[in-house]
Amino acid sequence: MLLEVKNLVTCFYADEHVNRAVDNVSFSIPEGKTVCIVGESGSGKSITSLSIMGLIEKPGVVESGEILFEGTDLLKSSQKHMRSVRGAKISMIFQEPMTSLNPSYTVGYQLDEVLKLHQSHLSKKERYEKVIEALKLVGMPYPEEKYNEYPFKLSGGQRQRVMIAMAMTCEPKLLIADEPTTALDVTIQAQVLELMSKLQKEKGTAILFITHDLGVVAGIADEVVVMYRGHVVEKASAKELFSDPRHPYTKALLNSIPTPGKVKRKSRLETVDENIDYLQFPKEIR
Ligand code: ADP
Numbered sequence: 001m002l003l004e005v006k007n008l009v010t011c012f013y014a015d016e017h018v019n020r021a022v023d024n025v026s027f028s029i030p031e032g033k034t035v036c037i038v039g040e041s042g043s044g045k046s047i048t049s050l051s052i053m054g055l056i057e058k059p060g061v062v063e064s065g066e067i068l069f070e071g072t073d074l075l076k077s078s079q080k081h082m083r084s085v086r087g088a089k090i091s092m093i094f095q096e097p098m099t100s101l102n103p104s105y106t107v108g109y110q111l112d113e114v115l116k117l118h119q120s121h122l123s124k125k126e127r128y129e130k131v132i133e134a135l136k137l138v139g140m141p142y143p144e145e146k147y148n149e150y151p152f153k154l155s156g157g158q159r160q161r162v163m164i165a166m167a168m169t170c171e172p173k174l175l176i177a178d179e180p181t182t183a184l185d186v187t188i189q190a191q192v193l194e195l196m197s198k199l200q201k202e203k204g205t206a207i208l209f210i211t212h213d214l215g216v217v218a219g220i221a222d223e224v225v226v227m228y229r230g231h232v233v234e235k236a237s238a239k240e241l242f243s244d245p246r247h248p249y250t251k252a253l254l255n256s257i258p259t260p261g262k263v264k265r266k267s268r269l270e271t272v273d274e275n276i277d278y279l280q281f282p283k284e285i286r
């Protein structure tokens with residue numbers, strides 16, 4: 001197993017109050033596979049991925065659990081080991097690419113920096129060729145020209161492509177994508193998803209894909225982890241989850257996917273109901 005998250009608890013402290021944002025979460029990611037975490041806004045998806053990346057900051061604390069990457073517990077690793085894992089073996093694409101691209105540097109410069117850091121044996125010329133190759137691979141039009149552009153000159157879809165190129169140039173074993181397509185329009189969304197699975201096939205990268213949209217999950221997931229208020233309520237292969245959802249929350253989420261051609265949802269009761277505490281039902285972890 002490439003990554004095993006076991007009984008992860010991550011809390012946020014505010015005065016007297018403790019918010020268990022991630023509460024006893026366990027799941028694993030096999031090498032080369034795509035695992036999706038799905039759940040509504042606030043269910044703890046991003047905090048789970050930031051915990052894996054070692055990027056939880058105060059008032060947040062990873063309280064307990066294990067995060068085994070290639071058998072080594074990242075929670076017990078030194079800062080130095082964590083830095084070498086982050087970027088080189090695990091990389092992450094964030095929801096809003098503008099916040100992770102530096103507006104003051106060109107696209108090429110930023111990609112070059114990543115290579116310098118993680119593939120220091122390459123010459124300047126080799127790095128340039130690798131950057132152009134990566135931009136081509138992610139379907140960027142006119143890669144040589146885009147190399148010298150600043151991020152604000154690119155469209156949202158192109159910026160997200162740069163982020164993917166950046167995440168993929170280090171050839172990570174695991175790519176964490178936190179709602180990478182949420183800010184994009186539907187056509188670009190589909191292109192980005194297609195691109196990620198193409199890269200996965202070529203490089204054998206495992207993907208942890210985070211989304212609030214079960215509709216997106218259907219097309220890409222091998223395994224699905226359903227989160228609700230910090231808890232995993234159901235875990236199954238994509239096939240099982242869609243053909244035989246067991247937890248009432250999963251069923252509600254599935255019923256909230258709009259069906260093409262159908263304007264109205266089936267009924268209010270079959271979508272997620274804010275007045276129901278879905279934690280009252282037994283978990284259906286398979
Ligand atoms: P999502 O599933 O939408 O990605 P998050 O993982 O971002 O949800 O958030 C999970 C919970 O953690 C929420 O209750 C949120 O309020 C809390 N949380 C997230 N970030 C912080 C923070 N920086 N400070 C305090 N609470 C936070």
Ligand code: MG
Nearest residue numbers: 045046047178
């Ligand atoms: Mg989030």
